Amino acid sequence: MDNKRLDNKKVVETTKAAEREYGVGHKLIGKNYETADLYAKVTGSAKYAEDFRADGMLFCKLLLSPMPHARVKHIDAKAALAMPGVKAILTADDLPAPADTLTDNGTVIKASKWGERGLTMEPVYQGEPILAVAAVDELTAAEAIEKIQIDFEPLPFVVDPLDTLRPGGPNPRTDGNVWTRPPATASQGPGTPAITELKWTESDFAELKKGRLPMGKTPDEWTYGDLDSGFKNAALVLDETFITPDTSHQTLETRSAMAYWRNGKVYIYTGTQSTAQTLPAIARWLNIDPEKVVFISEYTGGGFGSKITGGVTMIIPALLAKKTNAPVMMRISREEETFIGRARPGFQGRMKVGFSKEGRITALDMFVVCDNGPYDAVGDSPSSGRIVSLLYQPQAMRWRGVTVLTNTPPRSAQSSPGGLQGIVIIEPIIAKAARRLGLDQVGIRRINCPEGKAELGPAIQGKRQYATSSFLKEALDRGAEQFKWAERVARTPKRIGTTVRGVGVSLSCYVGGTIGFDGLLVIKPDGRITFQSGIGNLGTESVIDVHRVGAEVLGVPWEKCDVTWGNTAKNLPFTCVSGGSQTTHAMTRAAYATAMDAKKKLQEIAAKKLGGKPEQYEVANERVFRKGGGAGMTLAQAAKHAIELGGIYDGHEAADDLHKLTKASVAAFAGQGLVGAAKDNYPRDGNTYSYVASFAEVEVDIETGKYYIVDFLASADVGTVIHPRALGGQVLGRSTLGIGHAIGQKWVFDPRYGEMLSKRFYHSKPPTILDVPVDMQWSALDIPDPETPVGARGVGEPPVGGGCASVLNALSDALGDEIFQRAPVNADTILTSLEAGRPMQHPLMAHI
Amino acid sequence: MAEKASFKVIEDLPKEDVPKAVSRRNFIKGVITSGVAVSSASYLFRASSLLQGQQLAAGIGERLITLNVNGQQRRVDVMKQETLAWTLRYKLGLTGTKLGCDRAECGSCTVLIEDIPLYSCSVLTHTVRGRKVMTIEGLASADGTLHPVQQGVIDEQGFQCAFCMSGFIMTTVGYLKTNPNPTRQKLAHGVSGNLCRCQDYDKILTALMRGADNTRRSVLG
Numbered sequence A: 001m002d003n004k005r006l007d008n009k010k011v012v013e014t015t016k017a018a019e020r021e022y023g024v025g026h027k028l029i030g031k032n033y034e035t036a037d038l039y040a041k042v043t044g045s046a047k048y049a050e051d052f053r054a055d056g057m058l059f060c061k062l063l064l065s066p067m068p069h070a071r072v073k074h075i076d077a078k079a080a081l082a083m084p085g086v087k088a089i090l091t092a093d094d095l096p097a098p099a100d101t102l103t104d105n106g107t108v109i110k111a112s113k114w115g116e117r118g119l120t121m122e123p124v125y126q127g128e129p130i131l132a133v134a135a136v137d138e139l140t141a142a143e144a145i146e147k148i149q150i151d152f153e154p155l156p157f158v159v160d161p162l163d164t165l166r167p168g169g170p171n172p173r174t175d176g177n178v179w180t181r182p183p184a185t186a187s188q189g190p191g192t193p194a195i196t197e198l199k200w201t202e203s204d205f206a207e208l209k210k211g212r213l214p215m216g217k218t219p220d221e222w223t224y225g226d227l228d229s230g231f232k233n234a235a236l237v238l239d240e241t242f243i244t245p246d247t248s249h250q251t252l253e254t255r256s257a258m259a260y261w262r263n264g265k266v267y268i269y270t271g272t273q274s275t276a277q278t279l280p281a282i283a284r285w286l287n288i289d290p291e292k293v294v295f296i297s298e299y300t301g302g303g304f305g306s307k308i309t310g311g312v313t314m315i316i317p318a319l320l321a322k323k324t325n326a327p328v329m330m331r332i333s334r335e336e337e338t339f340i341g342r343a344r345p346g347f348q349g350r351m352k353v354g355f356s357k358e359g360r361i362t363a364l365d366m367f368v369v370c371d372n373g374p375y376d377a378v379g380d381s382p383s384s385g386r387i388v389s390l391l392y393q394p395q396a397m398r399w400r401g402v403t404v405l406t407n408t409p410p411r412s413a414q415s416s417p418g419g420l421q422g423i424v425i426i427e428p429i430i431a432k433a434a435r436r437l438g439l440d441q442v443g444i445r446r447i448n449c450p451e452g453k454a455e456l457g458p459a460i461q462g463k464r465q466y467a468t469s470s471f472l473k474e475a476l477d478r479g480a481e482q483f484k485w486a487e488r489v490a491r492t493p494k495r496i497g498t499t500v501r502g503v504g505v506s507l508s509c510y511v512g513g514t515i516g517f518d519g520l521l522v523i524k525p526d527g528r529i530t531f532q533s534g535i536g537n538l539g540t541e542s543v544i545d546v547h548r549v550g551a552e553v554l555g556v557p558w559e560k561c562d563v564t565w566g567n568t569a570k571n572l573p574f575t576c577v578s579g580g581s582q583t584t585h586a587m588t589r590a591a592y593a594t595a596m597d598a599k600k601k602l603q604e605i606a607a608k609k610l611g612g613k614p615e616q617y618e619v620a621n622e623r624v625f626r627k628g629g630g631a632g633m634t635l636a637q638a639a640k641h642a643i644e645l646g647g648i649y650d651g652h653e654a655a656d657d658l659h660k661l662t663k664a665s666v667a668a669f670a671g672q673g674l675v676g677a678a679k680d681n682y683p684r685d686g687n688t689y690s691y692v693a694s695f696a697e698v699e700v701d702i703e704t705g706k707y708y709i710v711d712f713l714a715s716a717d718v719g720t721v722i723h724p725r726a727l728g729g730q731v732l733g734r735s736t737l738g739i740g741h742a743i744g745q746k747w748v749f750d751p752r753y754g755e756m757l758s759k760r761f762y763h764s765k766p767p768t769i770l771d772v773p774v775d776m777q778w779s780a781l782d783i784p785d786p787e788t789p790v791g792a793r794g795v796g797e798p799p800v801g802g803g804c805a806s807v808l809n810a811l812s813d814a815l816g817d818e819i820f821q822r823a824p825v826n827a828d829t830i831l832t833s834l835e836a837g838r839p840m841q842h843p844l845m846a847h848i
Numbered sequence B: 001m002a003e004k005a006s007f008k009v010i011e012d013l014p015k016e017d018v019p020k021a022v023s024r025r026n027f028i029k030g031v032i033t034s035g036v037a038v039s040s041a042s043y044l045f046r047a048s049s050l051l052q053g054q055q056l057a058a059g060i061g062e063r064l065i066t067l068n069v070n071g072q073q074r075r076v077d078v079m080k081q082e083t084l085a086w087t088l089r090y091k092l093g094l095t096g097t098k099l100g101c102d103r104a105e106c107g108s109c110t111v112l113i114e115d116i117p118l119y120s121c122s123v124l125t126h127t128v129r130g131r132k133v134m135t136i137e138g139l140a141s142a143d144g145t146l147h148p149v150q151q152g153v154i155d156e157q158g159f160q161c162a163f164c165m166s167g168f169i170m171t172t173v174g175y176l177k178t179n180p181n182p183t184r185q186k187l188a189h190g191v192s193g194n195l196c197r198c199q200d201y202d203k204i205l206t207a208l209m210r211g212a213d214n215t216r217r218s219v220l221g
């Protein structure tokens, strides 16, 4: 009996790598330390949006659409408004007109007529907010909602993208069913995306009967290389259809928000991934001057892409607060969050891949249908093609994609948007090819792996884009060694009783950084440095970590440094959004530029006061002093001199190339000390990407279909390591987010009524602590990226696809290629497919 | 131990005192139907003091009780259907206890009741009269010295966004009272009723194990 039980025990031990020494040659960079937000977190004093209170605070509740698509014919709120304690009702008619966007270079982007506004008279998904009621307490507001009578006219709806692409299929929006971008014109640049109608033909749909994704016309496509000869010369060609799941972000903190108005300004409290950049978003949604907005977000309970600039629904309490002249708290329940809280779009994908006998990809033809939900176009579909082209370097490739609207909750970027889906579609094919060609799984990935300034995507004006660097091959080799890949593969027997083991490896990558943002610091006359951080505090710690770079450059011990974050009234610099794993890259660059600016000012002050030339001075140990010894002064003294000197030294003037937000913040510090402020103008050759090689071992009980992940390792190429523990948290945390897509998370809909069935945690449960091995491993190469001064790249998204795909590949290693054609893989799939000898789930239907 | 964990039956509440503001019919309807009603029913509460007496006259079932929270006696008006999480967060100002689901799915609202970790979103406040309630705010000693488990989290930079953190810490503190020397595997089981969406479970476990270690030392020391 014993050998039948899953023991979840390791046979082979991964070499522990987390104790590796990072930050060699640095004092702060690459070292662990206690972040300034941690004490408040462990004592419960950290304030998230719903923890704020204001005198006379009202509460509001939302009325959500019970139908996936309908028109509101009439609202009768008389009885509700007559209730004692009910203060106001807010409908779509009360929303400000959507504002156009004025970009920094002066271009006006017209507000989209299809955009989401927070409340609506034409709900396009079940759960979409129609109106809100403010009352003295939440129960009164909820009772008022129950008393409101709404006359709905049901409209046609779609929950499966393929249904609307059929000839004569219903449209999810009155104007059509797909997002298209008109071709760029010389005079007006790239066209604005528009909703149009696209139907495929009956003959396109003939493929469906063979269990393969139909491939009709798509609005988007690109090609490079010679696809035909690539397939002709291939030793093996595989053509597979694969479905990836829709998964809600499920941040543990819902998008609750509180707001009030004071002296003509609106104060909004809610979670965001990006403090500085949420302010202009609020101003646009409310159609008011950004100077009239104060935004507070000290702690955010998770984002994963769902709160890049917070959620548009935060304007509801703000508008109710205006109407009632009182603070309004809007608490969002778990179920409401499922509707309005964003999700990753699922893909229906198909890929034809040609391999040489050595396993090199000679040609790759990729086709994806992205389930966009009802609102703004997500970028997952194009991004999936770019990531696949970079990660596996096919000799020739075509990508085709269509972003289809459906009447399901709105999607947004989720950690590795499009990257996860692309990787999860191709990785099982590569695993299968290796088995067919008799190749080692690590080996076949090694020969397709990007290296150095690897190219990606189509040629634009005759030239393909390329990465700043890639050391993924080293990460793969290092990972294989630590994971003892060869030993695990060679181990026999794979099966004992009803227990089968399998090992899987996956490549993974995603965008890892942008450029061109600002930093701001102040050296105070007491010698302390304050770093102004416009980054959101969502737990990755980049909000604080990046400023270690500034302290390192200035030679100041961390104990003498303070970081200001979480409140736009506190004078923050122009900062990137924390999305697309940009922050560590973009903001270490800005931090470096800013510290160099402060250093230059220190040298100039020293030269002015003590003689000689600025370059004869160096900055270290909290002093600026003559090189090789001699005259000098403390940073505290220099700060006092800066105030005497004024001008650029103490913030009375600011550099021209700073963003206007930064300039306003610089001015606010005028006269308070030495002000360092700079824009990141460093060059960069290529686009920044980060990479991970992921390894998993699973143990499956073929009698029950249940399986465990016995071991997991992620080996990362993310440039210079800034904060090892925070980095490890991102590498393993986001790997686990990916693993959720493999082991169970998905959406389920009732297709007949368009009703969502997976509304709560337990319907689509994120992995728990028992779903992952008790000692997951990670390591990082710590090789600096050559195109950025500190060498650091971003990390949040790159591990996600590998987390999912390594587990899927381990499952097919254990069970064979005929078990699943979609993720997640659940016990019932395993059991029924094993018995039938072929995949037993519907090959294409969405949300089952 | 089993004795301690079970709740006292509250006998002194008038049986027919159905709060008028939420009729039973509406409450049940709210629970069983989907859509609008459910989404509002999941987070209901009444802040009677804000109603300035108008509803109080109609009788919404509030009564003044005394709670023992973090070693202090606290007098508070509660409704019969009021959850402990609500009382802590909105009446006693103890917002370190978080609500992630309000329906016993995530553990972010975990507090100790007589040393037993329980989901405070699923405990009615009036059932804990006379019992010792401990929240995250009550762990550190008066001089600011952190509890050894809190210190373990600091030592290892555990957790990311930390919305789940107070729940995990309270569960661990409770678990260690009866299992002072767990393996990683055992402690993982001990805290498996808590969900973390940031999911850096490995470092969470390392931090909590460090907390276990700190706790043993502090007991010895």
Ligand code: FES
Pocket: B098, B099, B100, B101, B102, B103, B104, B105, B106, B107, B108, B109, B110, B119, B120, B121, B122
């Ligand atoms: S809030 Fe109580 S278990 Fe989730």
Ligand code: FES
Pocket: A252, A301, A302, A539, B159, B160, B161, B162, B163, B164, B165, B195, B196, B197, B198, B199
């Ligand atoms: S640390 Fe974010 S939910 Fe646990």
